[in-house]
Amino acid sequence: MGRTAVVVGGGIGGLAAAIGLRRIGWEVRVVERAFGPDDAGAGISLAANGLRALDALGVGEAVRAASRGQYTGGTRTPGGGWLARMDGAELERAVGTPIMGIPRAALHRxxxxxxxxxxxxxxCEAGPVTQIGPGTVRVDRGGTPLDADLVVAADGIGSKIRARLFPAHPGPVHSGTAVLRAITxxxxxxxxDFELTWGRGSEFGHIAFPDGRAEWHAVLGLPTGTRFADPAAELRRRFHHWHDPIPALLDATRPEDVLHHDVGELRTxxxxxxxxxxALLGDAAHAMTPNLGQGACQALEDAVTLSAALTTExxxxxxxxxxDAERRPRSQAxxxxxRQAGRMGHQLAHPLAVALRNTAMRLTPSRTAVRMILRHHAWEPPGLG
Structure with a gap:
């Protein structure tokens, strides 16, 4: 079996794949078109499955040290009433760890x-990927070829490699929402440690970090391409009457730090x-809406599973x-x-539907909620040898 790989894309999934491949003895080069990490002003939540993948890659301890456990918080209404409280200690007993919050830039580092x-x-912009022989794949890098035994396409939701491999696939679509976010x-x-607030057709949440700062995000139903002349002012207008600490989070944010992205997904x-x-990996393979906080975790699972398969086949x-057989069914599920969680969360706008949802959440026992979470968090990584 070959021992050289080119990973296209230096995001979380691409870097994790490179680490995994190196741990099994492969020579790896990562081609990233940006000059630095993207989305430096965002945060990320890592569930047990993502943390176990990081453990398998040998970086779990360092990531935990830079993270804050999400033990307290939950889901609220704009007026501050609780729909469901988070019991991080119960989740930790069930899966061995709470959900951890970390700045995305710190995870990249x-x-x-x-x-x-x-x-x-x-x-470095990666060009076309071609099979040039029985066991060699070539990546064009600005006119300079990179030959390898394996190419990992981790080039994101807009993957050009995916588009060339599956020209009949419709590609990513707009989810109907946009997310604005920043770190205070x-x-x-x-x-x-963590809160999520659902209004009618909108959402606001925050993740606390070890240094006392926090990442917040606002999800709005907006047509693709919508932008505000002053995003910070628009958010204050929309959320100033929502419960504390939402106004304080916005007030603690520099206007120039606010990021605005349309939320896309591979719906097909x-x-x-x-x-x-x-191999397609991460958002290039299964870009999903962020409603379960599983996008990065699934990419990390991909990286470990790919590396493990290369040690045994x-x-x-x-x-x-x-x-493909191990990752496609789980990640697509x-x-x-x-997507379904989004429909039951911030996308609900009809007053009766919101009231029914809120009542159901208040009546759901904590242990039942934990069991629902375990469907996605309970994953064990394969060994890397």
Whole structure:
């Protein structure tokens, strides 16, 4: 079996794949078109499955040290009433860890630090990927070819490699929502680790970090391409009357730090995550809405599963067949569940539907909620040898 790989995309999934491949003895180069990490002003929640994947990659301890456990909080109404409280301790007893919150930029730094100097090629646009022989795949890098035994396409929701492999696939679609988010410029006296507030057709949430700062996000139903001249002012207008600490989070944010992204997804599932010696990974394979907080965790699962398959199968092609068989059903099921969660969450706008949803949530026992979470969090990584 070959021992060289090119990973296209230096996000969480791409970096994790490179770490996993190196742990099984492969030589890896990561091609990233950006000159630095994207989305530095965002945060991320890592569930047990993502943390177990990071453990398998050898970086779990460092990530936990830079994270804050989500033990307290839950889901609320705009007036401040609780729909469901988070019991992080109960979740920790069930799966061995609470959900952890970390700045996305910190996670990027820790993943990059696990790779040797020179493995990550930034500011490089990857061109077409072609099979040039029975066991060699070529990535065009601005006119300079990179040949390898395996190519991992981790180039995001707008993956050009996916589009070339599956030209008949409709590609990503707009979910009908946009997310605005930022990290506060200074610490706040927050009373919970995590909160999610559902209004009629909108959502606001926050994640607290170890240094007292917090990431917040606002999800709005907006047509694709909608932008505000002053996003911070628009959010204050929409959310100033919502419960504390929402106004305080907005007031603690520099206007220039607010990010605005349309939320897309691969609503039509791919027929395969592998073609020949090319593997699709992360958002390139199964971009999903963020309603379950599983996008990055599923990419991390992909990275470990791919590396493990390459240690047990006799050829790269056989390993990718196994990778596809193990990852496609689970990740596509999680993507479907995330879409359904959005429909029952911030996308609800009719007063009667919202009232019924809120009543059902208040009557759901905590243990039942934990069991529902376990469907996605309870994953054990395969060994990397």
């Amino acid at each position: 820790l993943l990059r630090a696990a790779l040797p100097a020179g493995a990550l090629l930034t500011g 410029a200074q610490p706040l006296a927050l009373h919970t 599932p791919l027929p395969s995550y592998a073609v020949g010696r090319i 006799p050829t790269v092609e056989a390993a990718l067949v196994r990778y 999680v993507a479907k569940a995330a």
